[in-house]
Amino acid sequence: MDMYQERLVLREPYRLVRLWGRVALLAVLLWGGLITALSMNPQARPIEDFRASLRGGEVAYVLHSEGRALSDLRWSTAPLFWYRLETYQYDAGGAEGAYDRDDLAADLGAVKARPIVAEISSGSKGGQPIPYWPFHVPVFPGGWLVGAAWVITLLIMLSTARPRLGNRWAWFWLFTYGQAGAVLFLMSEPRPLWRGLDPEVPVVSRMGGRQGCLVSIGLGLVSILAVLAVSLLAHALITVATGG
Numbered sequence: 001m002d003m004y005q006e007r008l009v010l011r012e013p014y015r016l017v018r019l020w021g022r023v024a025l026l027a028v029l030l031w032g033g034l035i036t037a038l039s040m041n042p043q044a045r046p047i048e049d050f051r052a053s054l055r056g057g058e059v060a061y062v063l064h065s066e067g068r069a070l071s072d073l074r075w076s077t078a079p080l081f082w083y084r085l086e087t088y089q090y091d092a093g094g095a096e097g098a099y100d101r102d103d104l105a106a107d108l109g110a111v112k113a114r115p116i117v118a119e120i121s122s123g124s125k126g127g128q129p130i131p132y133w134p135f136h137v138p139v140f141p142g143g144w145l146v147g148a149a150w151v152i153t154l155l156i157m158l159s160t161a162r163p164r165l166g167n168r169w170a171w172f173w174l175f176t177y178g179q180a181g182a183v184l185f186l187m188s189e190p191r192p193l194w195r196g197l198d199p200e201v202p203v204v205s206r207m208g209g210r211q212g213c214l215v216s217i218g219l220g221l222v223s224i225l226a227v228l229a230v231s232l233l234a235h236a237l238i239t240v241a242t243g244g
Contacts, residue, residue, distance in 0.1 A: 015197055022193060025149045026186040032137040032146030033183070034230065035079050039063065039138045041231035042074050042082035043239075047099060050075055050085060050107075057113035061138055062104075065120050069098040072120060079139045080238060116140065129176040153182040163189050164203050170212025178216035179223040 050073070053059045058077045065072035073085040085099060108114055118138065134150035137143055157163065157171050165188055166174075174181030187193050207215065 019193075019197060022186050025153055026183065026193070028146055028149040029134070029153070029183050029186070032134060032142055032149075033180075033227075034234065035139055035142060036133045036137055037227040037231040038080060038082045038234055039074060039076065041228060041235075042084040043235055044086040045083040046086045049083070053077060054107055054111050054115075057111065059113075059115040062108075062115050062117045063120050063138055064101075064104065064117070068102075069100045070104060073099065073104070075115070076139070080234070131176065131179050133179070134182075150182050153186060157182075157185055157189070160189065164191070164206070165189065166207030166212050167209065169209030170207035170215070173209070173212040173216035174219060176216070177213075178219035180219060180226075181216070184219075 050059075053075065059075050060078065061076040063072075063074040064070045070085070074082060075084075076082045104117075108117065131150070135143060135147040137146045154175055157175065158168060160168070163171055163185075165171075171181060171185060174184060178184075191198065
């Protein structure tokens with residue numbers, strides 16, 4: 001065995017650890033992305049269903065909008081099961097009114113099993129270079145776990161001397177404004193994930209910073225459409241699986 005082969009043998013465990021580390025980070029990000037997608041596009045349910053689930057101790061998480069009148073109210077009975085209030089008007093003792101914070105506080109105070117309640121900030125979803133979703137996965141311990149996975153992936157990218165598909169500026173734009181850059185990086189660098197420990201696949205041309213910036217705009221739009229498609233498909237499958 002020559003010196004080169006000895007180095008390959010010594011590096012094999014390290015490469016294997018790196019491969020499974022990529023798989024673990026990717027799994028965490030995909031899990032967080034799926035839950036976030038489902039929570040952003042939940043199934044509509046009437047107020048009676050929400051209150052019945054509360055009384056039955058089934059509600060684990062409640063998300064609501066800012067302000068007194070709750071224009072957006074969502075709840076979850078399990079990480080993959082998300083619902084939203086179908087209508088913001090209800091019959092309160094013969095008088096119609098908007099479901100507001102006082103009503104929510106009264107409903108929560110009437111149950112023993114109190115769910116985790118969080119407010120949805122109206123100014124936290126747009127115009128920011130750092131993606132919002134990895135740090136606000138609405139289930140425990142999603143917020144810090146998925147956020148940590150995103151930060152670790154970003155540090156891995158920044159410490160990579162020569163990424164295969166683009167330079168670090170290109171990947172920076174994909175990570176930030178592209179929303180899904182961290183997922184793509186784990187799937188494709190330094191070699192496609194499905195190739196395992198095979199040699200790296202050469203690329204004819206690599207993206208520069210300008211190209212990465214332009215691609216990140218398209219990737220951001222594709223990410224939005226993917227969230228809608230995944231949430232609709234997942235809700236359909238869950239509905240079929242649960243019979244309702």
